[in-house]
Amino acid sequence: MLQGFLRLDAWPDAKAALLQMKAAGLRLAFLSNFTAAMLDACVKHAGREGIFEEHLTTDSS
Incomplete structure (x- = not known):
């Protein structure tokens, strides 16, 4: 089950929106x-990759 979390698909329209925000x-x-x-x-x-400056986690390990 945990392996499935490593291959989650993103919403199809998200990349274009994120790239527009980054370009702005x-x-x-x-x-x-x-x-x-x-x-x-x-x-x-x-x-x-390369879109987000940071990805932060609440994981404390």
């Missing part, structure tokens, strides 16, 4: 309760 000069970040490794895998799988 907004600094993009997000917060999740996934681990940092899980977030890295999800961002890579979704093809969103």
Whole structure:
């Protein structure tokens, strides 16, 4: 089950919207309760690398 979380698909229209915000000069970040490794895998799988300046986790390990 945990492996499924590493391959979550992003909403199809999200990339264009995120790229527009980034092009407008907004600094993009997000917060999740996934681990940092899980977030890295999800961002890579979704093809969103280089869009977010930071991805923050509530995971304390």
